[in-house]
Amino acid sequence: MKDLLTIADLGKDGIDEIMVTADAMAEVSARPIPKVPALRGKTVASMFFEDSTRTRTSFETAAKRLSADVLNFSASSSSVNKGESLRDTVETIEAMGVDAIIVRHRSSGAPRQVAQWAKASVLNAGDGWHAHPTQALLDAYTIRDEGRDFDGLNVAIVGDISHSRVARSNIEAFSTLGANVTLVAPPTLLPPHVEALEASVSHSLDAVLPETDVLYLLRMQHERMDQALVPSLHEYHRSFGLTPDRAKQLPASALIMHPGPMNRGIEISPEVIDDSRVRVLNQVANGVTVRMAVLYLVVGSNSGGGAL
Amino acid sequence: MSTVLTGGSIAGPNGVEIADVLITGNSIVAVGTDLPIPEAARRIDASGLIIVPGLVDINASLREPGNEEAETIETGARGAALGGYTAVVAMPNTSPTIDSTSVVRDVLALAEGASCEVLPAAAMTVGRNGELLTPMGELASIGVRIFTDAGRGVQDPAMMRSIMEYATGLEAVTNGVPIVLAQHCEVDALSQHGHMHEGEWSTRLGMAGQPVIAETLMMQRDIALAELTGARIHFQHVSTAAGVEIIRRAKRDGLAISAEVAPHHFALIDEACKGYDPVFKVNPPLRTPDDVAAIKDGLSDGTIDCIATDHSPHEPHTKEFPFDHAPAGMLGFETALSVAMGELDLPLMRLVELMSIRPAEIAGISDRHGQLVAAGNRANLAVIDPEATWVADGAAMASRSQNSPFTGREMKARVMYTIVEGEITVDKGEATK
Numbered sequence: 001m002k003d004l005l006t007i008a009d010l011g012k013d014g015i016d017e018i019m020v021t022a023d024a025m026a027e028v029s030a031r032p033i034p035k036v037p038a039l040r041g042k043t044v045a046s047m048f049f050e051d052s053t054r055t056r057t058s059f060e061t062a063a064k065r066l067s068a069d070v071l072n073f074s075a076s077s078s079s080v081n082k083g084e085s086l087r088d089t090v091e092t093i094e095a096m097g098v099d100a101i102i103v104r105h106r107s108s109g110a111p112r113q114v115a116q117w118a119k120a121s122v123l124n125a126g127d128g129w130h131a132h133p134t135q136a137l138l139d140a141y142t143i144r145d146e147g148r149d150f151d152g153l154n155v156a157i158v159g160d161i162s163h164s165r166v167a168r169s170n171i172e173a174f175s176t177l178g179a180n181v182t183l184v185a186p187p188t189l190l191p192p193h194v195e196a197l198e199a200s201v202s203h204s205l206d207a208v209l210p211e212t213d214v215l216y217l218l219r220m221q222h223e224r225m226d227q228a229l230v231p232s233l234h235e236y237h238r239s240f241g242l243t244p245d246r247a248k249q250l251p252a253s254a255l256i257m258h259p260g261p262m263n264r265g266i267e268i269s270p271e272v273i274d275d276s277r278v279r280v281l282n283q284v285a286n287g288v289t290v291r292m293a294v295l296y297l298v299v300g301s302n303s304g305g306g307a308l
Numbered sequence: 309m310s311t312v313l314t315g316g317s318i319a320g321p322n323g324v325e326i327a328d329v330l331i332t333g334n335s336i337v338a339v340g341t342d343l344p345i346p347e348a349a350r351r352i353d354a355s356g357l358i359i360v361p362g363l364v365d366i367n368a369s370l371r372e373p374g375n376e377e378a379e380t381i382e383t384g385a386r387g388a389a390l391g392g393y394t395a396v397v398a399m400p401n402t403s404p405t406i407d408s409t410s411v412v413r414d415v416l417a418l419a420e421g422a423s424c425e426v427l428p429a430a431a432m433t434v435g436r437n438g439e440l441l442t443p444m445g446e447l448a449s450i451g452v453r454i455f456t457d458a459g460r461g462v463q464d465p466a467m468m469r470s471i472m473e474y475a476t477g478l479e480a481v482t483n484g485v486p487i488v489l490a491q492h493c494e495v496d497a498l499s500q501h502g503h504m505h506e507g508e509w510s511t512r513l514g515m516a517g518q519p520v521i522a523e524t525l526m527m528q529r530d531i532a533l534a535e536l537t538g539a540r541i542h543f544q545h546v547s548t549a550a551g552v553e554i555i556r557r558a559k560r561d562g563l564a565i566s567a568e569v570a571p572h573h574f575a576l577i578d579e580a581c582k583g584y585d586p587v588f589k590v591n592p593p594l595r596t597p598d599d600v601a602a603i604k605d606g607l608s609d610g611t612i613d614c615i616a617t618d619h620s621p622h623e624p625h626t627k628e629f630p631f632d633h634a635p636a637g638m639l640g641f642e643t644a645l646s647v648a649m650g651e652l653d654l655p656l657m658r659l660v661e662l663m664s665i666r667p668a669e670i671a672g673i674s675d676r677h678g679q680l681v682a683a684g685n686r687a688n689l690a691v692i693d694p695e696a697t698w699v700a701d702g703a704a705m706a707s708r709s710q711n712s713p714f715t716g717r718e719m720k721a722r723v724m725y726t727i728v729e730g731e732i733t734v735d736k737g738e739a740t741k
Contacts, residue, residue, distance in 0.1 A: 085628040086628060087625075105630065108514040108515050108631065109631050113628075113631075165514060168512075192517060193508040196507075
């Protein structure tokens with residue numbers, strides 16, 4: 001595997017391989033000194049054209065646990081805003097000698113373009129509204145880690161599907177693994193041709209909750225109000241927020257997940273955040289584990305990775 | 309100076325006949341067999357080739373003045389000639405905008421000696437900003453017949469009404485020839501955040517979409533305003549099935565409107581964007597197979613008047629930006645005829661109407677272009693090898709830019725000769741100037 005751009009590129013076997021590798025990485029992370037020389041001598045560049053402290057930190061932690069050197073590039077300190085083409089930027093970074101490039105970009109498809117120009121491996125750390133494959137992998141790993149069987153699992157993804165790369169990648173990952181995915185949102189937050197996605201649709205969270213095994217809440221962006229997609233955050237919370245009353249309707253065995261950072265009082269009521277079914281911090285921890293697995297498989301396989 | 313084309317197949321209303329064509333000066337002096345050929349005449353063996361009236365493109369961006377890195381009038385006209393064009397209407401989306409007589413004169417001066425005739429269209433509003441009328445009367449008085457804000461639709465309905473009403477008063481200046489108002493139909497408020505067709509592919513790709521209704525709503529508005537004012541409107545690059553149907557209905561109702569489509573809109577679909585290559589970004593965007601089928605029907609049944617390239621060169625590096633930051637537009641001149649012949653199952657004469665006769669009428673140049681290959685008519689001709697195959701390559705085209713969406717695709721038919729006012733501007737497939 002040269003690159004990781006979308007879940008579709010992986011397929012079920014690819015996802016499974018990453019899950020199994022992540023188990024080994026979880027074991028590494030549990031050691032007193034959670035570091036192995038697997039990628040010693042490798043250089044990984046993180047190119048974030050859009051700020052994301054969480055994803056960047058997670059990737060960098062993963063790379064360092066595998067002993068890779070990490071090179072940082074951020075759009076604010078670069079010439080990207082001065083009209084340099086994406087290709088020029090990529091070729092500049094590559095000329096410094098890197099084995100992998102982790103790309104985060106506001107523009108959908110930018111990592112795919114980078115992958116066409118770069119000899120190094122490209123890992124998509126989130127592009128526009130398109131894809132965020134490592135998020136979907138860490139979410140799948142978190143569900144698997146709870147011993148849940150994806151076959152027939154009912155997953156409800158709630159919120160702004162239209163503008164969400166997390167939603168698109170999670171729909172692909174969960175449906176590929178055999179889950180039934182239901183998207184829950186007002187029509188204005190669903191993409192115009194939602195039938196193109198492997199999921200069913202509901203406009204009522206209350207109707208979906210009792211049958212839900214995994215409740216996945218998306219982050220609600222404030223700017224959606226300005227675009228007249230929802231009347232107010234208050235109304236959104238009343239209709240689509242996980243309130244204490246709604247939490248009671250959710251089965252006791254269900255999992256509550258969120259890619260973070262959470263808007264308290266919007267996607268989820270503050271009282272529900274400490275509910276025993278919430279797995280948000282497990283997601284964060286598993287993020288490092290899964291990204292270690294991805295880096296190991298992509299960078300290691302391209303040039304003979306060292307031992308764990 | 310005389311030229312004789314021998315043994316070519318000549319497309320006419322009654323089918324194809326094989327004959328020789330004798331050209332002297334800028335005119336066809338004789339068509340037939342056993343013609344008296346002057347000794348000094350250049351003889352071109354046209355056997356196996358098709359001779360048609362030179363093609364006319366009423367929608368092309370030549371980028372000069374202002375963006376000569378992407379294209380110049382010289383390179384654009386050369387590419388057009390290589391595509392069989394003898395006349396091209398240059399869009400006013402230049403810098404400065406073609407919105408005054410002085411810029412029109414500049415463009416005409418730059419076009420002198422070019423490989424084909426170049427006619428500037430002028431903007432309807434100053435700077436194409438939709439706020440102030442251009443001096444349309446003055447522009448019409450020096451020969452401008454097509455007005456358009458090229459690449460932008462006039463958003464304000466009151467402004468569009470005003471443009472239409474004003475234009476209907478200009479027939480005194482043009483001796484009764486109607487001024488054509490060519491609209492890029494796009495309601496910005498519905499589409500301005502979009503970069504491709506709003507459909508299943510934009511949803512999968514996570515891309516903001518340009519909905520069909522952004523095009524059709526402005527078409528419906530302009531039809532209503534044209535009914536009110538009596539102005540002569542023309543719809544540029546219609547891309548949707550619903551848009552074709554709107555034109556069909558308006559024509560059935562007796563409204564004098566015209567419409568063009570671009571080759572890429574009947575040869576390519578939105579799925580082409582799945583690799584995020586900005587070479588497939590164009591405005592209006594590539595649509596769906598259903599839209600392609602409707603456009604082909606419209607070309608066949610007369611709903612659509614003509615094929616125009618919407619030739620839009622962009623410097624190579626700008627197509628290396630992310631898809632949503634890259635400019636929209638595609639090269640069109642050198643592939644239009646081949647794409648039309650390859651994709652459309654139309655009689656040759658219908659193609660000639662679509663690519664020469666009708667666009668010449670719309671541009672008001674039927675006195676010299678879009679004339680049948682017959683004695684007494686102007687020698688503006690294209691000579692085509694219908695059996696030739698070649699592979700399109702944007703980098704090898706005459707344009708200063710390379711953004712052909714057909715690069716790598718096998719093309720059918722090739723222009724071997726283009727003759728402009730009796731002068732050979734393409735000779736055996738090569739530009740002469």
